[in-house]
Amino acid sequence: MWGDIAIAFLLAFITAFVITPYTIKIAKKLGAIDLPKDERRINKKPMPRLGGLAVIAGFLVSVIYLITIMGIEGTVNLNTEEQYYIKLIGFFIGALVIIITCFIDDVKGVHPLFKLSGQIVAAIIIVQSGIKIEHINIPFLYKIGLNEMFSTILTVGWIVGITNAINLIDGLDGLSSGISLISCLSLLIIFSLNDSPIIAIILITALAGALTGFLPFNFNPAKTFIGDTGSNFLGYALSVISILRISKNIYINSNCSTTNSSCNTCI
Numbered sequence: 211m212w213g214d215i216a217i218a219f220l221l222a223f224i225t226a227f228v229i230t231p232y233t234i235k236i237a238k239k240l241g242a243i244d245l246p247k248d249e250r251r252i253n254k255k256p257m258p259r260l261g262g263l264a265v266i267a268g269f270l271v272s273v274i275y276l277i278t279i280m281g282i283e284g285t286v287n288l289n290t291e292e293q294y295y296i297k298l299i300g301f302f303i304g305a306l307v308i309i310i311t312c313f314i315d316d317v318k319g320v321h322p323l324f325k326l327s328g329q330i331v332a333a334i335i336i337v338q339s340g341i342k343i344e345h346i347n348i349p350f351l352y353k354i355g356l357n358e359m360f361s362t363i364l365t366v367g368w369i370v371g372i373t374n375a376i377n378l379i380d381g382l383d384g385l386s387s388g389i390s391l392i393s394c395l396s397l398l399i400i401f402s403l404n405d406s407p408i409i410a411i412i413l414i415t416a417l418a419g420a421l422t423g424f425l426p427f428n429f430n431p432a433k434t435f436i437g438d439t440g441s442n443f444l445g446y447a448l449s450v451i452s453i454l455r456i457s458k459n460i461y462i463n464s465n466c467s468t469t470n471s472s473c474n475t476c477i
Contacts, residue, residue, distance in 0.1 A: 214283070215415050218276040222419025226268030230427045234258045234434050242316045244435055257432065259316055261424055262440015265387075266309065268420030269447070276412045286408050293340060294409045300339020301413075301450055304332035308373070308446050312438040325438070326370070332446060333369035337362050341453050369449045376445030377438060383430035387421050390444040394418035397452065410454040417447055 237243060237258030244257045277298075280286035311328030314320055342365045346354045356364065380386035394417050401411045421444075427433045436444075 214276060214279050214285075215411065218272045218412070219415050219419035219422075221275055222268040222272035222416050223423040224268075225271045226264045226420040226423030227426065228423075229267050230261055230264040230424055230434065233260045233263045234427075236260055236263070237316075237434070237437075240317050242437065244437075257435050259435040259437035260313075260439065261428060261434040261436045262312075262438075262443055265417075265420045265424045265436065265440050266305075266443055268423055269416045272416035272419055273412060276416065280408070280412070286412070294407065297339050297341050297454065298409060300335055300341060303339075304335040304450070305443060305446060307332040307335065308442050309439055312442045316437045316439050325442075329370045329373050329442070329446070330366065333366040336369060336450055336453075337365050341365070341450060343368060343453055365453065368453070369446060372449035373442050373445035376448070377441040380436060380438075380441040383432040384425060384428045386441045386444065387425055387428050387436050390448060391418060391421040391425065393448055394421065397448075407454060410451055413447070413451045413454070417444075417451070 237260035240260070242258065242260045244259045246255065277286065307328050311320070311325055315325055342361050344356055344361050346356065376386050376390060379389065394414050397414050398411065398418060400406075401414060424436070424440075428436060
């Protein structure tokens, strides 16, 4: 399994690294340029801002490769009781909403409420696909199960909040992409040490590889910006993947003395 994951990381890296120069040309043709029109901006010259497309391309190529190869080898099965294939479809549909909304913003500029609406729609799609925060874990004590309404509100708030957090820190060369890469590597280590769903490991590996391929063009002095398309996608992906890690929850039943995840009473 880990051999396939290493190959997928390299595939995402190579894809993003090769495609990034083309996104610079596309940004110039479409007019997706960040102009130094106020003192708040660090760049002193016009900067293409569609680098996020390269990250997304590297991510998609890597995920498709991993799912295909591991499916053939029988090391991954999305058609389980957890219905990961539905969750994966929901993830990509939500990502498409984010990408389209923010691509329009990068090229033409849109009202912030339009972009916020796209984030909320994507988060609702995620909830409808079955990816939700269903409990709050108090370390060393117990897990508190959440009712349906609070679970939905908390999940939507988490996705929208993390998406905007990554977007808002995208103000310096390599900042949002660098922090996101550190987050990816940290999550990958955690997923590897814990009993995490294989789909979470697949997604976080692909995202880490794609960011590694993009960063050489985004470090100071940057040749391109990741743009709203990229920063929003990063925040969205990180927020959803972190929920996928705990998608199989353990509930503590007052009449049950075990917390074994294999016990049907407590799942």
